[in-house]
Amino acid sequence: MSRPAARKVAPKGEYIETVRNLHLDQHPKPQDSNISKTLPFLTTFSLLLVTSPIVQPPFLIPFQDSGNKVSRRSAITGTANITLGGRTVIMADVQLRGDLHPTRSAPSQSGKDVTPTSISIGRCTVISTGSVVKPPSRISRGVVHYYPMKIGDNVFVGPNSTIQAISISSHVHIGANVVVGPFAIIKENVKILPRAVVPANMVIASGSVVGGQPARVVGEVGEGWGVSGGGGLGVGAGWGEDKWVEGGDLRELVRSIR
Amino acid sequence: MAQSFPYTYYACDCFDSNTTTSTKRASQVVAAAAATEDEEQTFDPQNPRSNYALYPLEHLLYCEDCQQIRCPRCVLEETLNWYCPSCLFEVPSSVVKSDGNRCTRNCFNCPICISPLVVNLLENADADQGTPDRHILICPYCHWSTLETGVEFEKHTGVYAQLARIANGGKHIPTSKERDKERERRKELEARQRDSKNPLSPSSETAAVETEAREPPSRDDLFSNLAAFYKSQLEAQTPANPFSPGEMNFSSPSAYSRIMNLYSTNTAKKQKRVKPTPMREAASELEGLVIYDPASDSAAIERIKRDGWNSTLSPTQKLAQTNPHLQFADELRPIPTLLCTKRSKRCRSCRHILSKPESKITSTRYKIKLLALNHIPRLSIRALPPTNPPIPSIPGGSTASQPQPFNYNTLRSGIPTHFLLHLSNPLFDPIRVTLATSSTTPGKVQSRVTILCPQFDVGANTDVWDDALSSSPAPMARRSTINAETGQIEAGKIWDKGRNWTSVAIEVVPGFLADLKNVSGEEDGLDEDDDLLEIPIFVRLEFEADVHAEERGLSDSRGSKAERESREQAFWTVVGAGRIAGR
Amino acid sequence: MSTRPNPPQKRTSLLPKPKLLTLDPTVLIAQHAHLSGNNPITIGARTVLHPHCRILSGNAAVVVGAGCVIFERARVGMGVGGMGDKQGTDTVLGKNVVVETNGVVEGGEVGDGTVVGVGGVVGRGCVVGRYCTIAASEILPPYTRIPDFTVVYGGGQQRVDRTLEMRPELVESKMGLHEKQLDMFQRLVPNQVAKWM
8 A cells, every 4th residue: 555654563452553643544535545445354344333233353563652543444524634743543444534535625626636635533522433533615606615623632523423623622521422513623621521412613612521412501610621630540549440530631642442 | 411420529618617707696606506416427428508519629619818728609709800601801890880790782582592693694685785794693503584573784893782773573663862862752742731731531542542453562661661660759759859850860879768768667866757758659651661461462372272382481591581481482682692701719717818810801820719629628429440450541532441440320339349540649748538428328328338448548649750850769568468368458557659649449239229219108209319329538637847837838949947837628428339239 | 095915925034135126216224224024115215325224125114314424223114923913013214304313213103303313213103294303222112203303301291392492494504414424425335235225
């Protein structure tokens, strides 16, 4: 495949590590660049998944500093339009729809081809298993436009959530099975409870806790949101001990994911 | 909200301790005496009052002067500023006073489902012929729109002001000036009619003319009528007020004292009692009197017959409206978004500021933030798997990849289960910890609890780098507490230890849900959440600290000079270990 | 709604290409879209199947009308097994139906212009009218009947979208916008329909 620079060997690993601040793929050929296609046995994997969820074998590769971790079993389209900030984790079965990119300038100036960014994700952000990240689209004056979406640093997206927000700021914790509607704006230090449905165009002010269907503000995060408390919870606290808190620095969590 | 296990809540004793109130009333003293008797009693997490005492650690503040935890109930809040959570614009307090705590820009919530409404442009087929664009507010979630109540807007900005002029159905809402004029006009008319017809017949004829000509006055009309009436009454009452002749209103101090005079029958101000003559009450519609009309009720009933329940409103929808007396869906108005506040918090007893955010709306930083989690140890609980594999945990969604994740929702009755209590110390001094709990949990389902090592030390918090640098020497003897022969966990020894944390094992024998049903004899003796395994744990800390804790940052470097004093801290916590599986 | 006896089945999901597949030449099938099952699948003109969506005719036939959009990980129809019943219910999507991400239509009829929101589930044998909206994460239990212009929202509440009902021109413009959306997908999503022809 066309991305030798973007990957650091380790063909057996669950996660492909990319160099920091690098586009996943520098060659805009979205139809060829689905990662799962690079390994033939993984294609059968995805077929099997149709009938039964597979317990994933714990392939482990050692952590390398400053790399994003992208699961081989994630489904990423339009990789050229996606930027990952570094130390960001894309887990298995995550879909990133980079192919739905802004097209505003493209038809007029086909001469110089600037790859538009459709999804940009910050540092130490974790997109959990089964989530879908899809840029929002809107029809203005009769023309369909996809808008680039931005996800900040230290954002946790819970499993099986669907994100179509236009912007998610840093230190946001999104629970499992959450739906964030198109053009929602989520500010810093927000917690979204599991199974919430954030309606389209909703703005969630910083420090809010939202939940429900449709989501409404149900509370405020405490002053201690994201503060792990005096110098961390203890480095090397051993197994089973969370070394991260919701809304806090996710570096330790990212490190623990292999 | 379903809290995921395991969790830890900290109890703030602000209700029981009277430190927050300087003046004790007799009842409180009695209560305090009772409390001291209760001192030995275990904190009961199922007590209704506990709902108001338990908080997650992140929500607690710490007063360094009182050296106590401060929960949302024992702080004083001061509003720094108001802002709209939707457009994030700051609203000056003067505007909040005059216009209420609602956004007066374009932010509205759906009257049906509370989602934020969006301004949409209606497709304009005749745009070429110069017909102006029309806009509506529409809910992206439940698809309610102002078209359902017949409201359209000319511009997509200043919707609040536009909406204030358009009634449902597209009619014009008179401004207060127009109302005043109209009222004057009608008053004159009435007066003239009275003059001309008074000697002859009673006013049945004029009344008929009145009612057929106009529909019942709106709530706003009535309010303005009533307000005008009271204003004129007040003016008549105090004609010679030298300070503010025209500015008399209800909130003025003289109005207040007048009302106080009305209600305080005896005592004081005997000379003033003569002054207020009783005020007349509103007597006509123009003065704001509403007379109950049974016809409106029968009309409503007819309407429900015709349109069904779907045309009526739920209590929540009614209460969200500015006018809570609406009955039908076509009377709904978009709800202007309620404002939010940024608040600083003070300790209730010593008035020191505990938290103060930066006043800028967009800033999420704090000028002052005294967090409990920087002062009291974080206690967490985790299941101890039966075997002892060194598996790195993968938190979050990827638990499926863990070989056998512990299911906290199905604890088995009667089977001893081991948990780990993990205490990490945020203080820069080593602490000595004593944990205590009752042998059985309070509540209907009694589970047996044994803390295998109730007394232990936790190291001081140091810079993370110290730990990273000094980690090369072999870590302390870990997991030494399992007896090699029996596989039992030894009592009296800690489980594991690190730089500023220690973990100890705790054995829990979950109680039986089934027994209880038989004993109580009721159809089901269990309430909701009675199957929760919540363990109250009393934590007591002893440590030596610099006398002036708040200047620790300075004195730390030259610690030898600083005076040391021994301190003690104690509080209840409740750890939620899981849910006992039913049959 | 006809149910037909199923032929004896193998694990059809492992066979990527169903035998009885009727595709309009203007259909857009993205890479990794998944169609399988032994019963007939019919897909109408200009319909868009996004990557990792699934059209399953294991139990009964699936008819997807013209101009539909089936988003990522949505599922239309029923595969084999799971429900344990031998006879499935046909799935019929009308014109311009949108099944959003993770949406499920499990047999039954869905009328023209209806939108099944993100994670919405239309249970087996439901009959959903035209221009309805099933909001995100709403679940319609099996054999529910939903009249035209209904919005299902907020944990199973229903209301009539009177805005659309009263204004036919709004329905028209909504469908016009939908057409534009379809054109956009034709531009952005690479078509792998040749693989299925």
